[in-house]
Amino acid sequence: MDFKTLQYTASQTITITLNRPDKRNAISYELIDDLKAALEKAKAAHGHVLILTGAGKAFCAGMDLENLQQLAGRTHEQNVKDSETMASLFRSLYDFPKPTIAAVNGAAIAGGTGLATLCDFTLAVPEAKFGYTEVRIGFVPAIVSSFLIANVGEKRARDLLLTGRIFNAQEALQLGLVTEIVAPDQLMHRTRELAAQLSENSPASLRATKALLSNYTRTQLDRQVDQAVKENSAIRQTADFKEGIAAFLEKRKPKWNTTP
Numbered sequence: 156m157d158f159k160t161l162q163y164t165a166s167q168t169i170t171i172t173l174n175r176p177d178k179r180n181a182i183s184y185e186l187i188d189d190l191k192a193a194l195e196k197a198k199a200a201h202g203h204v205l206i207l208t209g210a211g212k213a214f215c216a217g218m219d220l221e222n223l224q225q226l227a228g229r230t231h232e233q234n235v236k237d238s239e240t241m242a243s244l245f246r247s248l249y250d251f252p253k254p255t256i257a258a259v260n261g262a263a264i265a266g267g268t269g270l271a272t273l274c275d276f277t278l279a280v281p282e283a284k285f286g287y288t289e290v291r292i293g294f295v296p297a298i299v300s301s302f303l304i305a306n307v308g309e310k311r312a313r314d315l316l317l318t319g320r321i322f323n324a325q326e327a328l329q330l331g332l333v334t335e336i337v338a339p340d341q342l343m344h345r346t347r348e349l350a351a352q353l354s355e356n357s358p359a360s361l362r363a364t365k366a367l368l369s370n371y372t373r374t375q376l377d378r379q380v381d382q383a384v385k386e387n388s389a390i391r392q393t394a395d396f397k398e399g400i401a402a403f404l405e406k407r408k409p410k411w412n413t414t415p
Contacts, residue, residue, distance in 0.1 A: 156196060160186040162210070163193050168350040169202040169253075176211025182266045183219035187244055194247045203358045204350040205251060207274060208258035208343070214283065215267030224404060227397045231388065238387040241266070242298050242380050249273045249302060250369045252362050254353045258346040259283045260339070264321075269299040272306065272332045275365075278346055279324045280339045285332065286321040293399025293409070295390045297383035301376055307331055 156163075160183065162172040171193050173180035180186075197205050209215055229237070248255065248270065259279035263271040268285045271277055287303070289296040296303075296316050304312045307330050315322070315330075327333040337345045353361070390396050394412045402409035 156192065158189045158193060160189045161193060163196065165197070165200040165202050167202055167354060168204045168206055168347065169197045169200050170206045170208070171197070173207075173209040173215055176209075176213075178219060179213035179216035179262065180209040180211065180267070181216050181219040183222050186219075187240060191240075191244055191247060194251060198252060203253055203354050203361065205253050205255045206258060206346055206350060207248075207255065207270065208346070209260055211261075213261040213267075214257075214259045214263040215270055216262050217265035217267055217288070220404065223400060226391060227400050229391070231392060234388040234391045235384065238298065238384040241387075242384050245269055245273060245298055245302065246376075246380065250365075252365055253358075254350075254361055254365070256346055256349055258342050259324075259333070260342060264288055265294075265296075266299070268332075269302070272327075273302055276334045276349060277327075277332065278335050278337050278342060278349070279327065279333045280342055281324055281336055282339070283324040283327070283333075284321050285324075285327050286319065287316050288319045288321070290317065291319040291399075292403045293390070293393070293396040293411075295386050297387040297390075298380060301379035301383055305372060305376075 160173070160175055162174045164170045171190070173186065175181060175186065254276070255274040256276045256278065257271045257274035259271045259277060261280065261282065262284045264284065264286050265288050268287060271285070287296045287299060300312065300316055303315065311330060324333055324336050328336055335345070398411065399409050
């Protein structure tokens, strides 16, 4: 299977590398499709551990600008489908049956933060940046919020989601979103070292443990993600959403609608 936006290798471990370095590995519709297909392929691969990383200087810098330009003109039905697709991607990574490690080699913003922190282990370079920046451009960080609350608690989630601020790897470590901070020249070595350690364990036990952990929160997460898809689709019909997109693309400060 050929992938246009990522590299896929499988041996003792499976490595998926987001491969749009000129776009800072931004999330495009094509990348979403490729990543979902790669995750399905990885389930059946021989390797017992999955590594997710990015090519170049960024891990994943959020949504692709060309796709962002198209969003304001999409119908409600298209917006619902888009939201369902992103939710499906996040669930595929969160519920992946094998241990997952994100090797965060640079910026991981918005959806990139989601991909980085939904893995079982998140290793990051000191220079890595994170942020749920959706509210700054008229989005709602709806889908990722369900997973974030489970990771950091409601109070901290409110801070990160409502401010949309950028935070560094050290704070991400303190919040529990990052497992370990690793020097850039040691990132992949340490990632493979951890993968080798995990591979020494029983594959059947790892799968059973991951399934157990996913099942603990499945009912609540199903309900939350369903609501998140609705909210994510609804916000795209608002004037603030269209203004936020326009302001972001035009590199200016947005003029929000002040009517309650």
